[in-house]
Amino acid sequence: MRMLRIVPQKCTGCDQCRLVCSFVQTGEFQPSHAVIKVRSFEEQVRFSPYTCFQCAEAWCMKACPVNAITIDPNTEARVVVTPACLGCGLCTIICPYGTIYVNPTNHKATKCNLCHGAPACVKTCPTGAIEFVEVEEPQDWMGSWAEQNNQPFLLALARGDYNPEIQKERIL
């Protein structure tokens, strides 16, 4: 199945993906309502996008009490059938990756649907940090990178680098 593969080391934090994702859904730029999100690591110098893995277990789909989430026959994406959605939020709490949401404006569940086969975030990403490729199974694209890119940060935390009393003495 073709799905989004994230290459976190290439992300520059430009937010084009969120800008464009929110735009193609609503006609306005509202990144807080994009269904792809970007998180910063280190302290504000590394970034990675993340969104629905289109996972095999499709937790959201199985959770929906009225079957308002299904598999798109063309893309195999797990998609919300918006008119049937109640907005109960069950999908939001059951997805163990935190990538489906209820939009507070229209009270409908919303998630990445791969833009019906031509994902906008992929088109816009200037560095290729998001790819639309054939993969056997989705993977934890961000996991090992996030682990590496937080080690120095955790070490610095542990060393007290962010502790004001210690920091002032340490600056040469």
Added chain:
Amino acid sequence: MSNLRYLIIGGGPAGLNALETIHQLDPTPATLTLVSDEPPYARMALPYVLTGQIPAEQAFTGDAAYFQSLGVTTVFGRRAVKLDLAAHRVSLDDGQVLPYDRLLLATGSKPTRPPISGLDLPGVTTLWTLDDSRYLLRMPGERPHVLFIGAGFIGIIVLSALFKRGWQLSVVELQDRLLPTMLDRSAGAIVERWLSRKGISTRTHIGVQSIIQRSSGRKQALLSNGEALEVDLAVVATGVQPNRQLAVQAGLACDRGILVNEFLRTSDPEVYAAGDVAQGPDLLGGAPASHAIQPTAVDHGRVAGANMAGRRTRYAGSLLINTLDIAGLQCAGYGRSNTAQGDMTTAIGDDGWSLRKYVWEGDRLVGVTLLGSPEEILFDADLGMLKGLVQSQVRLGAWRDYLAKNPWDIRRVFAASRTAGKLLPETLLGRPAQPRAYRFQGIQPQTAPGPAYQHFAAAQGQGPESFPSVIEMLEGSKSQ
């Protein structure tokens, strides 16, 4: 083609998911029969019927064509009254006797009846069934005053639905806090403060002793503190109990519910149980648990169905998860969220309403409570990630302290914990999940993006619109 006669008692999500799973694995059995005292509908949709958001018809989870496509013989409007384990038969209330090779008891639960006199008066009702919803919707008057007896999960959901209709509302709860199975006292206090701000009166640690009917037709509820409340309607929401009568009479092993093992099988090898009526493995370990929530019913049904159809499938256990709107304040809980003591961190947000509570066992997350605006909880807050952390029981190491000190920064912790990597390969049934076949009015998903997308994509040209990431240069010349 199998010779098996499958019999499912109960048309809720447990029963229907079992049905579909059996059909997928054994498409041409001898018989596949579903008995349900009501035509199957989603109880979770009822609050939306109450608010008027959807018509009652939209709550149904199947129609004749759907059941026919699954090869199901339906027996609706009938109740099972006797189970004969030795003879492999179930008797219905109209005298029908249905034989089985594999039986699933998915009889669900029903509201408890507290020891209050006056529960049978007109205008005193539970809110459990579609008929109950229709009853409530026929309430006369512009703004009836409704008393909620019990502030559990169901009660508060219904209360929020009626709040949207603008009705006058009061709540009386016997325990020392609202939503006692989800919240501890500090979270409960925030909810009380919120409801009070919304004009909803709440009383905790107080019970209703009796209800009488006044000549005006209104009800008067006498409270344990001596107060008398005059209302138009009382909704009894003191919890639910499993419909386990059939199992008890037949001699199956029961606790509060029908006990099932990791294959969702009861003490009888041909009888399975699933959903609210069953008491099975708890994902967080410990004694068998009764998690009377939709997702558990779904997964129970799927696993039971798979095992019934001969595909041996082990169930790791259910996790208690809940979310509800409380008159505009969103609440969510996972696992052991209502713990009063132990290793916990609670943070209250700068607005006075947001709350994050994390319950730890060593460096593992075992319980979560969240309160906040609907936008925050359902959109911003990476709610599902917390469920992922609890579900995977991943050891967080140094990130445990980080999350305790930075309770709003979940993404970093989730990513670094590599939880996604642990969970992605897991499926409940050892294969990709399938969508259900029935949807109200057969509504299909959109097939093409909207006009905004067209504007965005139309102008994209042929030539290069970006250059390669510097990472390619860095990775190409890796020296370290």
Added chain:
Amino acid sequence: MGSFLGVVLHTDLANRKVWREELPSAWALKYLGGRGINARLLWDLAPQGVNPLGPDNPLILGAGVLTGTGAPLSGRSTVTARSPATGWYAKSSVGGHVGASLKFAGYDHLVIHGQSGKPVYVLIDDDRVEIRSAAHLWGRDTRQTTLQIHADHGPEFQVACIGPAGENLVKFAAIMCNIHSAAARAGVGAVMGSKHLKAIAIRGHKPVSIADPKRFWEMVWEARRNLAATPSARQKHNFGTAGGILALNELKANPTCNFRRGYFPETYQISGQRMTQDHYTKNAEACYSCVVACKRHTEQNTRDFGWVSSGGPEFEAVSSLGAGTAISDIETLLKGNELCNILGLDVISTGSLIQWMMENSERGLLTPEMKEGLSFDWGDSQTLVTMVRKIAYREGIGDVLAEGVRHAAGVIGGDSWKWAVEAKGLEQSRVETRSAKGYALGFAVNPRGPDHLHTQCMAEFGHRPAGVDLIEKITGDRKYANPYLTEKRAEIVRWHEDAYVLDDGLGFCSFATSVDFAIMPRLMAGFLRAATGMEVSEDETMSAGRRVVTLEKCLNVREGADRSDDRLPWRLMNEPSPDRPGAMNSKEELDGMLDEYYKAHGWDLRTSRPTRETLKALELDDVAEQLRALGRLPEEDTQ
């Protein structure tokens, strides 16, 4: 009106009041938003003679009209106030995400009035705006402050804060946005410190709309194709802005040792190319919506300073902290840059002060008491790293340097003022203006002081075909693409000034216009039309640019500026660069260019001040009236 929200958020720290103001939609065209409206707000809100470190100096943050849309490179914002360093106009440009978050919260501009008695921070979360105690934050560096606010409120907030330098009213203290994006110059950080305002935290969930999506996206893809085809854009992505220092060095125009030399032999060691090739650079980072990503994330477990991680160092940092001080050890520069970020200091001025002190030491002007054990030798890492801290904390001689080089020269005494590379009280940025006459003119007339963030007329170098085309368009002849010529500089500078206002008003990065020639005024005017629905031509936007340039000049005229303030540092006007024989910004040469420049603007040649006629033509009648009442209009000046 589309992506121009027309809303100013006002906060008064003294009275703890918060209120919103709706701007006339006509202002979007008249002043172009962002920097332009900031300037207008400063004119209206700050009384003449306002004390820059007093309660009446407003601190204004403005996002661009296109900020918050998907227009590429539209994420820039402006911070405006009266400068405590110079007493003149302070406009500081910043990238990062702070302007976008302000737009998503529902505001184009934020004005901070007054002073709080105790440390506070302002929290903006859509409509919820609070002034909260910052007692627990005061004293912390920018990294700690940002992390603490994220811990308390959530990681989505963009945090613009000051470090110890701003708290200590260092004259070149910076406001750091999410730690590594700096609103650095002219002491805006000190203004914030004088208000006891430790931080502004902004988060927004609202939409930003556009009027004509079809046209908008057509231009987005056109801009992206332009950038993708531009080698200089790609170079910035690969090597950062510090990738440009090598070419400058080849031209012998790489300011070295306090502008005494133009060539630094070890330039490669501190270049962006080296940082990438030796993996000090871990990734490229972008301002909001930018597809080039010229910012750096550098990180290293260093020999002497442990683990160092920061955004940058940029061109100005390696030039000012490195070539300027003759330090070629990249790890020292990483540490120096990180310190400037976390302590909240303008890297240009900081490096400028330190290299000036090194020259003072070489010339025997420093006593052991002043040196406090540091060598102040050219190339000494220890001196650099220690002095950054001492300046931020005003320790020892740092207390003198924290006042800026003009004041410090008065204290050190002797001839040290001659090699204080400043004008208007602001340390010059890292351009060798002796061999770039257009830049020289632009630096001399920049209302905040001699730097390139007013006129970036790189086209005059004639290195790129697009640049030469531009020179031809402006002057009529390609031969003027020659930085040694003084002819036609006035026109070249004027065009670039106007275009820069367009950049800053709409939120576009000036690199895209003046350096990469990829998003030019024609395209920017198109974006403005498509985003707001306004009917506006390219010429009208450039006229609006002219208006803002003149208004900014008037802000200085109001404080008594005249022609004598439009000059360059003494060294550049009196000592030729030894690596570029004969190249100098002599007074005679500068005067010739200034005459043409003032004439082109319609400003009085003798005083440099805009005439009433010019102001009326620009629809700045009320400004003219105020200046007249102060006796500052050239026609009224009886001197």
